Amino acid sequence: xxxxxxxxxxxxxxxxxxxxxxxxxxxxxxxxxxxxxxxxxxxxxxxxxxxxxxxxxxxxxxxxxxxxxxxxxxxxxxxxxxxxxxxxxxxxxxxxxxxxxxxxxxxxxxxxxxxxxxxxxxxxxxxxxxxxxxxxxxxxxxxxxxxxxxxxxxxxxxxxxxxxxxxxxxxxxxxxxxxxxxxxxxxxxxxxxxxxxxxxxxxxxxxxxxxxxxxxxxxxxxxxxxxxxxxxxxxxxxxxxxxxxxxxxxxxxxxxxxxxxxxxxxxxxxxxxxxxxxxxxxxxxxxxxxxxxxxxxxxxxxxxxxxxxxxxxxxxxxxxxxxxxxxxxxxxxxxxxxxxxxxxxxxxxxxxxxxxxxxxxxxxxxxxxxxxxxxxxxxxxxxxxxxxxxxxx
Numbered sequence: 197x198x199x200x201x202x203x204x205x206x207x208x209x210x211x212x213x214x215x216x217x218x219x220x221x222x223x224x225x226x227x228x229x230x231x232x233x234x235x236x237x238x239x240x241x242x243x244x245x246x247x248x249x250x251x252x253x254x255x256x257x258x259x260x261x262x263x264x265x266x267x268x269x270x271x272x273x274x275x276x277x278x279x280x281x282x283x284x285x286x287x288x289x290x291x292x293x294x295x296x297x298x299x300x301x302x303x304x305x306x307x308x309x310x311x312x313x314x315x316x317x318x319x320x321x322x323x324x325x326x327x328x329x330x331x332x333x334x335x336x337x338x339x340x341x342x343x344x345x346x347x348x349x350x351x352x353x354x355x356x357x358x359x360x361x362x363x364x365x366x367x368x369x370x371x372x373x374x375x376x377x378x379x380x381x382x383x384x385x386x387x388x389x390x391x392x393x394x395x396x397x398x399x400x401x402x403x404x405x406x407x408x409x410x411x412x413x414x415x416x417x418x419x420x421x422x423x424x425x426x427x428x429x430x431x432x433x434x435x436x437x438x439x440x441x442x443x444x445x446x447x448x449x450x451x452x453x454x455x456x457x458x459x460x461x462x463x464x465x466x467x468x469x470x471x472x473x474x475x476x477x478x479x480x481x482x483x484x485x486x487x488x489x490x491x492x493x494x495x496x497x498x499x500x501x502x503x504x505x506x507x508x509x510x511x512x513x514x515x516x517x518x519x520x521x522x523x524x525x526x527x528x529x530x531x532x533x534x535x536x537x538x539x540x541x542x543x544x545x546x547x548x549x550x551x552x553x554x555x556x557x558x559x560x561x562x563x564x565x566x567x568x569x570x571x572x573x574x575x576x577x578x579x580x581x582x583x584x585x586x587x588x589x
Contacts, residue, residue, distance in 0.1 A: 205238075205246075207474065228329050228478055228537055229570050232563075235511035236481015248483040251548040256543035257480050262357070263444045265538075267426045268470035269354050270400075270448020271463050278347035284520055285351030288415075288530075292352075292512040293359040296534075299508035300500060308496050313371050314554055319563055320363035321544050322504060324356045325349075326537025329570060330577065344585050345526060349533055354445040357539050358389060361441065364543045371552040377471040391438025393446050400428030400450025407456040418458045419465050425451060474538065481541045481563075489560050497564035504565065504571065507535035525584040532580050537570045 216230040238244030302317030304310040310318065330349055362385045369375040403425035412418060416519070426444055433443035452463060513531040522530075544562040547555035581587045 199237060199540055214423065216417060225226040227514040228326075228474075229567065229574070231475055232482040232485075232567065236485055236487050237482075238479070239485065239487075246251055248480075251484065251545040253583065254480055254484050255542060255545045255549060256381070258538065258545070259440075261477040262441060262475045262539065262542065263430050265470045266354055266357070266441055266445040267451075269350060270445045270450075270464055271452030273347065273350050273354070273449050273452065274343075275449055275453045277343055279429040281351060281548075282345060284290035284517060284522070285355060287350055287516040288348075288352040288513070289356035290359050292516050293323045293356050294363070295512040295515060296504070296508045297363055299511060300503055303503040303507075304500065306547055307499055313367055314552075314558070315365065317371065317547065318365040318500070318558055318561065319508075320360055320367055321546075321558070322500070322536055322540045322565055323363070324360035324536075325353045325534050325540050326539060329535040330533050330573060335349045336545060340588055341581060342588055348530065350457040355442065358392065358442045358519040360438040360539065361386075361439070361478045362388065364546055368546050368550045368552060371547075372550045387437055388439040389442065390425070392434055392440070392442030395433035395436065395438050396429060396446025397450050398444035399425060399433070399443065400447035400452075401454070403429075403451045404454030404456060407458060407462075412473070415458075419462065422451070422462050422466065424473060425468075427495060477538050477542075481538065484545075485560065485563050488555070490564055493557060493561045493564055497561055500561060501565045501568040501572075502568045504536075505532075505534070505569065526586065529580055529584055531579065532573060533577060534569075535573050535577070540566055 212234065216227055216234070236242055238246050240247045297316060297319035300322065301312070301316035304315030304318050305312055308315070330353070341349075362381075366375065366378075366381045375381075403422065406421055406425075407418065412421075425447060425486075429447045430440040430444050434440040448466075492535060510528075510531040513527055513534075517527050517530065527555070540562050541559075544559040547558050578587070
């Protein structure tokens with residue numbers, strides 16, 4: 197495709213996304229599904245006929261998109277109200293992700309014939325949740341989720357991606373013969389988390405200081421300042437060995453909870469950027485999928501999706517939240533809110549790039565599980581919240 201056709205394609209996709217959002221709201225399904233399906237229809241197996249197999253480009257698009265999505269999510273978090281939930285969210289984002297990966301991995305080994313490294317790799321890839329999918333499902337009508345639960349889910353989803361990424365990279369290295377041992381890997385993970393959190397906080401605070409002090413000729417240039425905060429924070433933290441995704445999320449929290457005149461305008465701006473990034477990312481992920489390769493993984497996908505929704509996620513939630521005396525209904529709801537989104541599909545490109553055995557099967561399995569999660573949980577999440585009395589008008 198020429199650059200002109202790509203620009204036309206992106207423009208049409210963004211225009212259709214506005215319609216898709218309204219359609220998804222009326223149908224009661226997460227809009228993610230419509231974007232993924234649109235990408236599949238545009239792809240080589242669909243009427244669009246676009247031949248796209250570039251996992252390398254997809255992974256890079258995913259990194260950029262997730263950086264802006266996480267930053268926007270951090271800006272939306274009201275830290276003063278959310279701070280009491282931080283210990284719960286951190287445990288869910290670390291211990292919970294590891295527990296989820298282990299349970300799903302055991303299921304893949306026991307019932308699907310995967311080797312242990314392959315099974316646990318599959319578990320690691322689909323271990324992180326996606327708040328944007330959750331809140332798109334909850335955002336219909338005139339109701340909102342109770343603030344405590346909302347902040348817990350926001351913090352968990354913003355902080356659990358680094359754990360899933362660490363496990364995925366470690367297991368891909370193990371399968372490709374480049375693994376240096378769990379000791380160095382754990383030390384590297386600790387450094388990534390510390391550097392990501394500290395670097396993100398510094399980046400967000402410096403960005404807030406710049407917004408208060410910097411005088412520009414055009415009001416719109418403040419938006420470029422905020423984009424600069426995202427790019428510099430991510431790039432510098434990664435160069436220092438930290439986790440860029442955690443860094444931009446923390447930077448978003450620090451930046452969004454600062455005090456400067458343009459704060460609300462920038463929050464709306466990044467909501468728009470985040471939406472655009474999600475549309476592009478989901479469509480590109482759909483393009484990478486070959487629908488004819490999905491039927492062979494249906495049975496395995498149902499096994500993994502069932503294990504994830506009814507065993508792994510609930511066990512992880514109950515194990516981490518019970519010590520905090522969280523009410524049982526709220527724990528059940530948090531467990532049901534473990535929807536999967538773009539991150540697992542992006543992580544599923546890592547085995548493809550490393551050319552490990554069964555990489556294509558794992559990719560299509562992950563894609564199928566994300567679709568099942570969004571369809572099954574996404575269409576019932578508001579019903580569950582209302583049933584348990586967890587929504588407020």
